[in-house]
Amino acid sequence: MGKVRRVDLSPDEWLVGAATLRPDERGCYITVCCLIYSYGGPIDDDDRDLAKLCNTTIEKWRRIRASLLARRKLFLRDGKLSNRRCETEIARAASRPPLEEWRQIRAVVFERDNYTCRYCGKRGGPLECDHVIPASVGGAATEENLVTACRPCNRAKGARTPEQWGVA
Numbered sequence: 001m002g003k004v005r006r007v008d009l010s011p012d013e014w015l016v017g018a019a020t021l022r023p024d025e026r027g028c029y030i031t032v033c034c035l036i037y038s039y040g041g042p043i044d045d046d047d048r049d050l051a052k053l054c055n056t057t058i059e060k061w062r063r064i065r066a067s068l069l070a071r072r073k074l075f076l077r078d079g080k081l082s083n084r085r086c087e088t089e090i091a092r093a094a095s096r097p098p099l100e101e102w103r104q105i106r107a108v109v110f111e112r113d114n115y116t117c118r119y120c121g122k123r124g125g126p127l128e129c130d131h132v133i134p135a136s137v138g139g140a141a142t143e144e145n146l147v148t149a150c151r152p153c154n155r156a157k158g159a160r161t162p163e164q165w166g167v168a
C-alpha cells in the first residue's frame with residue numbers, strides 16, 4: 001500500500017457517519033483518517049504522537065480513541081489503528097485502471113518500446129507491461145512508469161524497482 005494523495009470523498013456519507021460524534025471527536029476522526037490515507041495504511045497506535053497530531057492532550061485523546069473504537073469508527077488491525085472506508089479507498093487507489101484503459105495504455109507502451117523487452121532486449125514473444133516503480137509501493141499505471149518486458153524478465157523482477165532487482 002502506498003501513499004494516497006487523492007481520495008473520493010462522499011460529503012453526505014461523511015456527514016451521516018460523523019453525525020453522532022462530538023466536535024472534538026469529529027476533529028480527531030478526520031485527522032486520523034487523513035493520517036491513514038497519507039501513510040497508505042493502518043497507523044501506529046501511539047497516544048503521544050496522535051494527541052499531538054490531533055492538537056489535544058494525551059488524556060483527551062485516550063478518551064476520544066476509546067469512543068471511536070467503541071463506535072467502530074476506528075478499529076485495530078494487528079495493533080494499528082485503521083478505518084474501513086480508508087482501507088477500501090486505499091485499495092481502490094492502488095489498483096489498476098479499468099480494463100479498457102489499461103489495454104490502451106499497454107498498447108501505447110508496447111508500440112513506444114518497439115515490442116522489445118526493456119530489460120533484456122528480446123523482441124516479440126509474449127510481452128507484458130511492467131510497473132518500473134511497483135504498483136505495490138505506489139507506482140502509477142502511467143506511460144512514464146510502464147515499460148515493455150518479456151514474461152521471464154517481468155517474473156524475475158517481481159515487485160521490485162530496477163535498482164532492487166540489480167539491472168538499473
Ligand SMILES: [Zn+2]
Nearest residue numbers: 117120150153
Ligand atoms: Zn526480457
